[in-house]
Amino acid sequence: MGSSSTTFLLFLLSLTTLTLSQLKDVYFVHNCSDTSGNYTANSPYETNLNTIISRFATLTDFNYGFSNLSAGESPDKVYSIALCRGDMNQADCNTCLNYTATELKQFCPGNKAATAWSQFCLVRYANRDLYGQLENDPRTCVFNPMNASNRDQFNQTLNELVNELSAEAAAGGPLRKYAAGNAMVIGSSQTVYATMQCTPDMDQQNCFTCLNFAIKEYQSCCSTRLGCRVLRPNCVLRFETNQFYNQIAAPLPSPPPSPTTSPSPTASDTNGNYTPNSAYQTNLNTIISQFPTLTDFNYSFFNLSAGESPDKVYSSALCRGDLTQDRCYSCLNYTATELERLCPWNKAAIAWSELCLVRYANRDMYGLLEDLPPRNCAFNEQNASNPAQFNQALNDLLNELSAKAAAGGPLRKYAAGYAPAGNLERVYATVQCTPDMTQENCTTCLDFAMRELRLCCLGRMGCRVLRPTCVLRFESNLFYNEIAVPLPSPPPSPTTSPTPKGKTSILSL
Ligand SMILES: *[C@@H]1O[C@H](CO)[C@@H](O)[C@H](O)[C@H]1NC(C)=O
Ligand SMILES: *[C@@H]1O[C@H](CO)[C@@H](O)[C@H](O)[C@H]1NC(C)=O
Ligand SMILES: *[C@@H]1O[C@H](CO)[C@@H](O)[C@H](O)[C@H]1NC(C)=O
Ligand SMILES: *[C@@H]1O[C@H](CO)[C@@H](O)[C@H](O)[C@H]1NC(C)=O
Ligand SMILES: *[C@@H]1O[C@H](CO)[C@@H](O)[C@H](O)[C@H]1NC(C)=O
Ligand SMILES: *[C@@H]1O[C@H](CO)[C@@H](O)[C@H](O)[C@H]1NC(C)=O
Ligand SMILES: *[C@@H]1O[C@H](CO)[C@@H](O)[C@H](O)[C@H]1NC(C)=O
Ligand SMILES: *[C@@H]1O[C@H](CO)[C@@H](O)[C@H](O)[C@H]1NC(C)=O
Ligand SMILES: *[C@@H]1O[C@H](CO)[C@@H](O)[C@H](O)[C@H]1NC(C)=O
Ligand SMILES: *[C@@H]1O[C@H](CO)[C@@H](O)[C@H](O)[C@H]1NC(C)=O
Ligand SMILES: *[C@@H]1O[C@H](CO)[C@@H](O)[C@H](O)[C@H]1NC(C)=O
Numbered sequence: 001m002g003s004s005s006t007t008f009l010l011f012l013l014s015l016t017t018l019t020l021s022q023l024k025d026v027y028f029v030h031n032c033s034d035t036s037g038n039y040t041a042n043s044p045y046e047t048n049l050n051t052i053i054s055r056f057a058t059l060t061d062f063n064y065g066f067s068n069l070s071a072g073e074s075p076d077k078v079y080s081i082a083l084c085r086g087d088m089n090q091a092d093c094n095t096c097l098n099y100t101a102t103e104l105k106q107f108c109p110g111n112k113a114a115t116a117w118s119q120f121c122l123v124r125y126a127n128r129d130l131y132g133q134l135e136n137d138p139r140t141c142v143f144n145p146m147n148a149s150n151r152d153q154f155n156q157t158l159n160e161l162v163n164e165l166s167a168e169a170a171a172g173g174p175l176r177k178y179a180a181g182n183a184m185v186i187g188s189s190q191t192v193y194a195t196m197q198c199t200p201d202m203d204q205q206n207c208f209t210c211l212n213f214a215i216k217e218y219q220s221c222c223s224t225r226l227g228c229r230v231l232r233p234n235c236v237l238r239f240e241t242n243q244f245y246n247q248i249a250a251p252l253p254s255p256p257p258s259p260t261t262s263p264s265p266t267a268s269d270t271n272g273n274y275t276p277n278s279a280y281q282t283n284l285n286t287i288i289s290q291f292p293t294l295t296d297f298n299y300s301f302f303n304l305s306a307g308e309s310p311d312k313v314y315s316s317a318l319c320r321g322d323l324t325q326d327r328c329y330s331c332l333n334y335t336a337t338e339l340e341r342l343c344p345w346n347k348a349a350i351a352w353s354e355l356c357l358v359r360y361a362n363r364d365m366y367g368l369l370e371d372l373p374p375r376n377c378a379f380n381e382q383n384a385s386n387p388a389q390f391n392q393a394l395n396d397l398l399n400e401l402s403a404k405a406a407a408g409g410p411l412r413k414y415a416a417g418y419a420p421a422g423n424l425e426r427v428y429a430t431v432q433c434t435p436d437m438t439q440e441n442c443t444t445c446l447d448f449a450m451r452e453l454r455l456c457c458l459g460r461m462g463c464r465v466l467r468p469t470c471v472l473r474f475e476s477n478l479f480y481n482e483i484a485v486p487l488p489s490p491p492p493s494p495t496t497s498p499t500p501k502g503k504t505s506i507l508s509l
Contacts (some may be wrong), residue, residue, distance in 0.1 A: 083122045
């Protein structure tokens, strides 16, 4: 179907109570299916359809704005899917569904299948099960005819916003897949507001696919317009230059918090193999045996090597910035030993355990920002109860911590902190680069890590993005020591050794 460029007016409305006059608006868009057959007046199909429509006005099970109803028996069984925008409460949702379904039936007399989108909800019905089916039609794009004055900046800002929101909505869990947010148009004081939502019968992958189609459609139909809705059977995208949604959505139930599981050391293959009892193996063992006996704490970073070319082994190792010397050495010894065991004969390998990172290779890695694999993302299966707020808080926190870590100087590039994340929750995070990274390369590494985080674990209650020269982690519980081993004060004191012995109370390996 072509994009019907229905225009619509912009008006502000109070969302606290929806009256029919507010609903009976220019936002109603429908499509009657010509290919699914017709029913006749007073047939069992019509009775079943009326049963469903009459239930919409009185739904008592809110189900976060989603319903999957059916009525009757085959061949007259009617199936339906309905979805309210993620910020609707139950009363407004019921009103919208009743209105939209009633109108839809009137606009499509006799059609067994039809779809309607109104401002606050989407209703579909058909003579087949629609649940979980990702579909391409019907679809449409409706927009405000006015264009932004600064098209390129507007388009660019919007592209970034919808990319972020689509990942967030897709990660939203089985109850609700909705994200709303705004961004300031680059170089202006204008703000653009957007919502993206999938019916929650879509899994993360299908939701992401649907929203990506929607993004492509908006780019071709309305990327410079001052307002637009891309309407699809399984997802909806909308943006405006006024705040058209409620900032606070009905909270989702909190999942029981669960501890994040540690990934076991992971290995990567890059530079060929060594043979048993070769000079390379001897040199590697020399390095590994140094870990438990290191005497120089060096603020948890080690740049070691052993042997001579062509059998020289290079290694770099990093402990989380809050570890004491004892904990750091024991983590490095454990991780390096496991790594060698899990990657027998690999000349190059890398492992991240909960508290430290160990790499070795047959080349000098010092100071190199590596953008190639290996990298890894490990997350807690639990989803945040209020993804929108959680993600906003997380995003702000990570930006702040990254800037701080990157500016951390040549001894340690580490930052930890937390922020309130709504529903009395907090998000706690640590970010760290190996200190051989310059401030600029540390920033680049953490930017990559944040991009990966958006793809792999937005909406989760905990996650670690693991890269060769930086690591980022967040959780909904305090997992780090709030006091890190102090760095020396700028004018170096001549005698004190920076190796405090105090016991810490962090998680064990
Ligand atoms: C359904 O009704 C429409 C309009 O009356 C008609 O054009 C169409 O051919 C009918 N479809 C079927 C399958 O009977
Ligand atoms: C959705 O509705 C269909 C049709 O009644 C039913 O077969 C299916 O089990 C429902 N799915 C869920 C998850 O409720
Ligand atoms: C449902 O919508 C119809 C049509 O707009 C209206 O006449 C009816 O009063 C509504 N029912 C309820 C319970 O609100
Ligand atoms: C309804 O959707 C179908 C399938 O996408 C499309 O072929 C048809 O043109 C649409 N009808 C209207 C009136 O837009
Ligand atoms: C907005 O831009 C489009 C595409 O450049 C153009 O066709 C349209 O006429 C513009 N609308 C207005 C109201 O200027
Ligand atoms: C908006 O940006 C997208 C993605 O960069 C691009 O494909 C599209 O052509 C742009 N639209 C306009 C009107 O510049
Ligand atoms: C969290 O959300 C993802 C993506 O929607 C889903 O696959 C996963 O099952 C959810 N986890 C839990 C514990 O609900
Ligand atoms: C200690 O850290 C400094 C700064 O990061 C680094 O240059 C040096 O090689 C490290 N020393 C050891 C033994 O790893
Ligand atoms: C890091 O280790 C490599 C290999 O031994 C060495 O060439 C380099 O000088 C070291 N860099 C620093 C700053 O210690
Ligand atoms: C180093 O780790 C290995 C394997 O976990 C263990 O057997 C050994 O005792 C550790 N060495 C020290 C000194 O802790
Ligand atoms: C940043 O990393 C790149 C790639 O490893 C390296 O070539 C460059 O020298 C680094 N930049 C600085 C300022 O160290």
